[in-house]
Each structure stands twice: as C-alpha cells, then as structure tokens.
Amino acid sequence: MAEEFTVVPVAHVIGGRTEPTDDYWGGTRSIIRITPDFPADSTEGLAEFSHLEIVFRFHLTDPTDLHPAARRPRDNPAWPPVGIFGHRNMRRLNWLGVSRCRLLKVDGLDLHVEDLDAVAGTPVIDIKPWFTEMGPRGETHQPTWPTEMLADYYSRADEQDVVSGEK
Template sequence: MQEQPFEVVPVAHVVGGRVEPTDDHWGGTRSVIRIDPARFGPDSTKGLEDFSHLEVVFRFHLTDPADLNPGARRPRDNSAWPEVGIFGHRNMRRLNWLGVSRCRLLKVDGLDLHVEDLDAVDGTPVLDIKPWFVDFGPRGNVHQAAWTTEMLGDYFAPHRD
C-alpha cells in the first residue's frame, strides 16, 4: 500500500468548554463549535437543528508528536488492564492525531453550534461535522472488552471544577 498524504483543513474550532484534555468527567461540558465564516455561509448549517446529536472529527492539537505509540500498551498505563494495540484504543496517541466524538447539539446559532459532552478542548481544530443518524449506529449484537466499561465509568460523569 502506497502512502498518499493529503491535506486536511479545519472547518471550525471549538470555543469554550474545557481547556485541558483529561481522562474523565466530560459530562455536562458545554462548548461552541464555531464554523469558519471565511469559507462557509449560513446555509451550511441549514436543517442541522433537526438533529439531536453530532459526530465531530477533530485533531488532537495539544498532543506531543513524540508521544506516538503504535504498538501495544495498557490503557491509561493501568497494570490491571490488558495490553492493547493502537487500533484497540481511542486515545490521542495515533499517527494522524484524529479524534471522533458524538455530542448533543443544543442550539444552532448561525455558524455557532452549541454542544454538550464534546470531549475536545477550547481551540481544538474541527475537521468535519456530521449529524448523527440513528440508522448509522451499530447493527447486530454489540460487545466490547470488559476493561473499557471499567475505564470509562467516570468519562461522562459531571465535570468537577
């Protein structure tokens, strides 16, 4: 397989909300996804208010590029959990530094999308925004490794100040 790099340009940035990426307590975090007005007009968000949730693709812009770990490691370096390869994680230690999050859409105000539970911090470059379609959710039986449920027990718990 031949690598063919391509350029990805942010369509928006996260404004407000959390300022530091942390492992837990993203619940109730409110922020704004501010779409770039130099490239998009008001019609770009037309109809979006009919959806309750968004799927947001963003770049982990605060991650140290030297922190890439393409091999297996224990989630959150917890010795109680098994070693898992890079594609068995959802963390920021990835080759392209991409994150995907589903969040609740609270309000559309022109090019400002008011959201809750977006686990991206203030200033995060947003690469794409898609409405969440229930029909694109998982089909069939869903299962996951037991350690993920333990690890994410407080992920969307209310934010602590």
C-alpha cells in the same frame, strides 16, 4: 505505499475545557464555530438533530508521544495490553479524534454543544448529524476494561468530589 493529503479545519472549538483529561467530560458545554468561509445556510436543517458526530484533530498532542505497539490502557496493570488501534486516545499517527455530542442550539455558524470531549481551540475536521440508522448494526460487544476505564468519562466535573468521597 504512503499517501499524504491535506485536511483543512471547517471549524474550531470555542470555550469549554482548556485542558484534556481522562474523565469528567459530562456537562461540558462549548461552541463549534464554523469558519466564515461557509455560507450561513450551511447549517440549515441541523437543528432538527439531537446529536452530532465530530471529527477533530488532537492539536495539543506531543508528536513524539506516539505509541503504536501494544500497551496497557492508562498504564493500568489490571488491563490487557492492546495495540494502537485498540485504543481511542490521542496517541495516534494522524492525531484524529471522533466524538458524539449533544446539539443544544444552532446560532448561525455557531453550534452550541454539550459533552464534546475536545478542548478550546481544537480544529474540527468534519461535522455530521447523528443518524440512528448509521449506528452499529447487529449485536455489539467489547472486553470489560473499556467499561471499567470509562465509568466516569461522562460524569460531571462538579460531581468529581462526590464520586471520590472528598470535598
């Protein structure tokens, strides 16, 4: 049975990139500005953490661009078709994304972060400190295509010309 619920943003992304792209998110700095509905001490203790886990909404996604059936990641014929739950992209029923980023500084309700792969204006649904103990348990594994596909994901944008050999 279908179930619906309402989600209210707790923050928005300020600054950083304005256009979503597939790669070169490394070094991207932005601010997660928590809504003033929260008390100033809602960020108390957060500065002790190195990383945050951010749940956000892909607000720029075209709602008609949903692909639940299996398809090749980035339309690359060298990679196998995988279903919607085998992807981490924006083409999802609820348009939710999860990102782990470095916390640089807490300034009141402004969280200065790096390597957040969400663009300016993105509604943030939740903010969680990264606990090492909440990471994967046991041995991890994955197919080879994500490693190939994400080789430049966190490369710096200013290194793009160096990577491609062009200037």
